[in-house]
Amino acid sequence: MNLCLTSACLALAMAGCAPRVSTLGEASTRPPAKVTATRPLPRPPQAPQGRGPTLPASVVVELTRLTGATEIRWSRPGGRPGLAEQIGGRVFVNGAPAAAPARVDGPLVIDGRTYDGTLLLSTCADGGLTARIDVGLEAYVEGVVASETSIWSAAAAELEAQAIAARTYAVATLQQRAAGGTEAQLADGVMDQAFQGRHVPGSSARAREAADRLTRAVRATAGVVLLRGDRLEEARYHAACGGHTSAFRDVFRKEVRERDARGPTGTPCTPCARRAAQESMAGAPDATRPLGWIEELSPSTLARVGRAFGLPGAPRRIGPARTDAGGRWLDVALESNDGAVTRVPFEAFRKVVGYSVLRSGALVATVPNPSDPLLGGGWRAQGRGRGHGVGLCQEGSRDLSRAGWTSADILAHYYPGATLSRPLAGDASELAAATDR
Numbered sequence: 183m184n185l186c187l188t189s190a191c192l193a194l195a196m197a198g199c200a201p202r203v204s205t206l207g208e209a210s211t212r213p214p215a216k217v218t219a220t221r222p223l224p225r226p227p228q229a230p231q232g233r234g235p236t237l238p239a240s241v242v243v244e245l246t247r248l249t250g251a252t253e254i255r256w257s258r259p260g261g262r263p264g265l266a267e268q269i270g271g272r273v274f275v276n277g278a279p280a281a282a283p284a285r286v287d288g289p290l291v292i293d294g295r296t297y298d299g300t301l302l303l304s305t306c307a308d309g310g311l312t313a314r315i316d317v318g319l320e321a322y323v324e325g326v327v328a329s330e331t332s333i334w335s336a337a338a339a340e341l342e343a344q345a346i347a348a349r350t351y352a353v354a355t356l357q358q359r360a361a362g363g364t365e366a367q368l369a370d371g372v373m374d375q376a377f378q379g380r381h382v383p384g385s386s387a388r389a390r391e392a393a394d395r396l397t398r399a400v401r402a403t404a405g406v407v408l409l410r411g412d413r414l415e416e417a418r419y420h421a422a423c424g425g426h427t428s429a430f431r432d433v434f435r436k437e438v439r440e441r442d443a444r445g446p447t448g449t450p451c452t453p454c455a456r457r458a459a460q461e462s463m464a465g466a467p468d469a470t471r472p473l474g475w476i477e478e479l480s481p482s483t484l485a486r487v488g489r490a491f492g493l494p495g496a497p498r499r500i501g502p503a504r505t506d507a508g509g510r511w512l513d514v515a516l517e518s519n520d521g522a523v524t525r526v527p528f529e530a531f532r533k534v535v536g537y538s539v540l541r542s543g544a545l546v547a548t549v550p551n552p553s554d555p556l557l558g559g560g561w562r563a564q565g566r567g568r569g570h571g572v573g574l575c576q577e578g579s580r581d582l583s584r585a586g587w588t589s590a591d592i593l594a595h596y597y598p599g600a601t602l603s604r605p606l607a608g609d610a611s612e613l614a615a616a617t618d619r
């Protein structure tokens with residue numbers, strides 16, 4: 183058994199999984215969006231109009247890094263520092279007891295991050311403090327876009343598309359949690375959406391330009407969400423699909439089963455497919471924007487997989503039980519030593535192994551092959567892309583925006599059948615593009 187993927191073997195494996203035929207060949211030939219340098223500034227945020235839902239004015243976001251802390255310190259820009267402590271099951275703010283949740287008005291700087299809105303401090307059920315920020319929806323969206331996107335090099339359409347997806351995800355998630363009886367709040371990590379507070383630019387002209395571009399993009403889309411029929415879209419997004427996105431119904435089966443959730447179908451992604459082909463030609467991942475990756479699971483990790491899914495030991499064989507149109511593994515077949523085969527969703531398998539290890543289900547080769555036994559050794563997987571593969575592909579969106587696609591074009595492509603709650607009046611992409619240079 184050879185657990186080592188040599189460069190020749192890698193090249194062969196990559197070439198054997200050449201990207202599928204794209205239907206987006208026109209992407210690079212489309213004329214770029216017209217840029218008008220003398221347009222006025224975007225209008226300030228407006229309430230949504232038309233058939234869109236009523237959006238919350240603010241959202242509550244848990245600062246998960248601080249959960250369980252016995253004390254939390256902050257400073258105000260140019261002002262006095264503050265301190266919250268948990269003492270005897272109560273919250274003390276600056277030495278005085280406070281009724282929970284204690285409220286501290288922002289803006290505040292906590293651990294180097296700047297938060298607008300109001301800090302809400304409570305005690306955890308198992309000790310320590312819980313810190314949440316009650317922040318305006320649009321300020322939250324701007325913070326998410328800053329955290330989820332490389333804003334230094336992002337074109338306006340990419341920022342706008344991300345803003346609309348993030349806003350839709352936030353509002354829909356809060357609605358679902360409220361309906362399900364859980365607290366209607368978001369977490370600040372990637373299991374919801376990355377949120378590191380307000381983007382504070384450096385002093386350079388380029389930093390200020392990037393921050394202006396971010397603000398313009400969010401304002402140009404203010405209040406706009408994606409709809410699927412009369413519901414909010416399941417606006418999932420991910421870092422890179424690898425060449426083809428996946429259908430919501432295939433990856434988020436629990437949501438479909440439990441609340442009849444409906445989301446986007448899968449679609450080819452020309453930018454990722456093109457980059458996958460380039461990496462195949464080169465025989466190695468791109469140095470600056472790598473799409474391909476290789477990881478090996480150790481015998482101890484495989485033993486953990488076995489325990490997690492009720493196998494008598496580590497799996498003897500690992501292979502795909504079901505794949506989708508793009509080749510992404512949807513279910514994994516784990517064969518145990520007694521010959522029994524346990525079939526589990528790939529995302530559950532990925533969760534046990536580690537999201538940062540198996541970066542996506544778009545696997546193009548494994549060693550050993552699915553038909554060969556592991557014989558007590560490790561399992562090596564070669565894949566492409568990062569994330570669950572559903573909805574907006576951020577890497578694809580970046581390249582399509584550079585090719586002249588508008589945010590509406592990008593969203594229509596990655597969320598087929600979804601609509602915007604209202605048109606992006608004033609050609610938001612064009613407007614924001616005026617600041618791109």
Ligand SMILES: [Zn+2]
Binds near residue numbers: 423577
């Ligand atoms: Zn993609």
